[in-house]
Amino acid sequence: MNLEIILILLSIITCIISTITDIKQEIIPNTLTFSMIIIGLIITTVNYIINNNLNINYYLFIILTFTFSYILWYLNVWAGGDVKLFTALACLLPPEIQNMVIYNIMGITIPIHNFIPLPITLILNSILLILPLLLLMITRTIFKKYTKKQILKITINKEILINTTKLSIVILLINLISQYILIDHILIKITLLFLLTIIINKLLKNNRITYTLIIPIILYSILTSKIIEISIIYCLCLMIKSIKIVFKNNIIKETLTTKQPINKLEEGMILRKPIKKDNQIIIKPQSHGLTKKEIQKIQQLKQTPKTILIQKSISFAPIILLGLITTITIGNLTLIINNLLQTIIL
Incomplete structure (x- = not known):
C-alpha cells in the first residue's frame, strides 16, 4: 500500500x-x-x-x-x-x-490546491464548514430575540434595495465594458469594481433616483437572463446588513453564551465575564476554562448570583473530520469559493 x-x-x-x-x-x-x-x-x-x-x-x-x-x-x-x-x-x-491526483472531472484535477500548506488548508476548511452551524445558531437566536415583523423589516429594507440597485448597475457596467475591452486580470476587475462603486455612489446620492431605477434593473435582468446575478447581489447586500446587525447587537456572544447554575459548574467551563469581589476582578475568563479551585472560590462567594454566564462549548472534532475529508477529496474551499464568485459576479 x-x-x-x-x-x-x-x-x-x-x-x-x-x-x-x-x-x-x-x-x-x-x-x-x-x-x-x-x-x-x-x-x-x-x-x-x-x-x-x-x-x-x-x-x-x-x-x-x-x-x-x-x-x-x-x-x-x-x-x-x-x-x-x-x-x-x-x-x-x-x-x-x-x-x-485523486480524480479528474471535465479536465479539472481534483482536489484543487494552491500555495497554502495542506494543514493550513485543513484549518481554513474546518472554519468554513462550521460557519453554516454557527449561522443556524445565530438565526435561532435572532428568531427568539426579534418578532416576525422586525425580521421582515430587515429582509425587505430600503438600504438593501438601494445598495442592490447600485451594485447591480456597477456589475452591468463592468459586463458592458468587458464586451469592448478584454479584462482578464482579477486585480484590474477589482479596481474597476471599486472605482465604479465610488462613482455610482456619488451620482446616486439622491435615493429617489435610485428607487426609480429598481424596476428597470429588474426588467433588464429578466430580459437578459441576469436575474440570478441580481438575486445573488441582493443576497450579498442582505448578508452584509445582517452581519452589521449581528455585531451591533452582540448576537454572536449571546448565541454562544448560556446561564449555568453555580452548583453545576464543571472544570473546563469558560467564563463569559470576569468574577468580581468588592469591584475587584478575582477570576478572569481563561481559554483553558475554570479549575476546581476557582469553582470552589466562586461557590464560596456570598454575593455571587445563583447563575453565571458561561461560554457554550462546540464539539469541533466532527468539523475537523469533515474538513479533513473535504481537504483530501475536494481541496481548498476558499480557492473554490473565490473562483465561483469570480465566475458569477466578475
Whole structure:
C-alpha cells in the first residue's frame, strides 16, 4: 500500500476517534494526539531518509500549523485538544500528499490546491464548514430575540434595495465594458469594481433616483437572463446588513453564551465575564476554562448570583473530520469559493 494512503487512513481514523470522544466526553485524548504526532514524524522522517529526499517544508508546516491553531485557541475559537489534533494531522499529512491526483472531472484535477500548506488548508476548511452551524445558531437566536415583523423589516429594507440597485448597475457596467475591452486580470476587475462603486455612489446620492431605477434593473435582468446575478447581489447586500446587525447587537456572544447554575459548574467551563469581589476582578475568563479551585472560590462567594454566564462549548472534532475529508477529496474551499464568485459576479 502507498505510504501516502496509509498516512491519510491514519489521519481519518484519528479524527473519527477524536469525534467520538469529543461528542461523548467533550475531550480529545492526549494519548491519541501525542501518539499520532510521534507516529507521523517517525514514518515521514524515515521515508525521507530512505529516499534521500528530506523536505524541510514538512517540519516548517508543522510549526506553522501549531502556531496558527494556538493563536486561534488563545482567541477562544476552539479548545486545547483541537490544537493538538491539528498538529497531529500536520504530522500525518506531509506536503507530498497535496500533489496526489485523486480524480479528474471535465479536465479539472481534483482536489484543487494552491500555495497554502495542506494543514493550513485543513484549518481554513474546518472554519468554513462550521460557519453554516454557527449561522443556524445565530438565526435561532435572532428568531427568539426579534418578532416576525422586525425580521421582515430587515429582509425587505430600503438600504438593501438601494445598495442592490447600485451594485447591480456597477456589475452591468463592468459586463458592458468587458464586451469592448478584454479584462482578464482579477486585480484590474477589482479596481474597476471599486472605482465604479465610488462613482455610482456619488451620482446616486439622491435615493429617489435610485428607487426609480429598481424596476428597470429588474426588467433588464429578466430580459437578459441576469436575474440570478441580481438575486445573488441582493443576497450579498442582505448578508452584509445582517452581519452589521449581528455585531451591533452582540448576537454572536449571546448565541454562544448560556446561564449555568453555580452548583453545576464543571472544570473546563469558560467564563463569559470576569468574577468580581468588592469591584475587584478575582477570576478572569481563561481559554483553558475554570479549575476546581476557582469553582470552589466562586461557590464560596456570598454575593455571587445563583447563575453565571458561561461560554457554550462546540464539539469541533466532527468539523475537523469533515474538513479533513473535504481537504483530501475536494481541496481548498476558499480557492473554490473565490473562483465561483469570480465566475458569477466578475
